[in-house]
Amino acid sequence: GENVEQHPSTLSVQEGDSAVIKCTYSDSASNYFPWYKQELGKRPQLIIDIRSNVGEKKDQRIAVTLNKTAKHFSLHITETQPEDSAVYFCAASPYNQGGKLIFGQGTELSVKP
């Protein structure tokens, strides 16, 4: 089955700096890679996703890159703000097969004012 590894587990940046979180996956059948932001006690919120037919996707300050050959994908947050502080999870799924979504271990991002 799929295995998703996420690094780093914690990340502290100064407000305005960029933050990068990296994930690797094991199952070549995975073709859908979402990123979630989760605040304490709440459900994960989708912030951006990418499908395997695309190498990069951007939405304002957030971007995701995907390298299918190397089986890794990354989240990039630019111009970080204190409200970006949360736990971020990557995930992978063989979406077209109605497949299960497997999560990485999570990264606790702290943006210091």
Next chain:
Amino acid sequence: GAVVSQHPSWVICKSGTSVKIECRSLDFQATTMFWYRQFPKQSLMLMATSNEGSKATYEQGVEKDKFLINHASLTLSTLTVTSAHPEDSSFYICSVNKASYGYTFGSGTRLTVV
């Protein structure tokens, strides 16, 4: 995206009792639903895939006799934690996959077993 309702949002039960958690897909018919468990400061771990009209598929290491899943209709899946113990205290969350919209999560259930 899809609209998913999960109840209760929190529950406290005594050790040895059973607790039922409901997950409803409000705006489309979900043949499959997913159940996750999340311990404090950890990731969401997939417990099982709930299949409408058939048996659930459990992930390795998840006791199917302890975590009973029923998906009797296209809009409702239930997870029953049987003979709950303090170590079952966790955040349980369901999810559905609606084509083109990705995965939508319920609001989660905080279970505390005392």
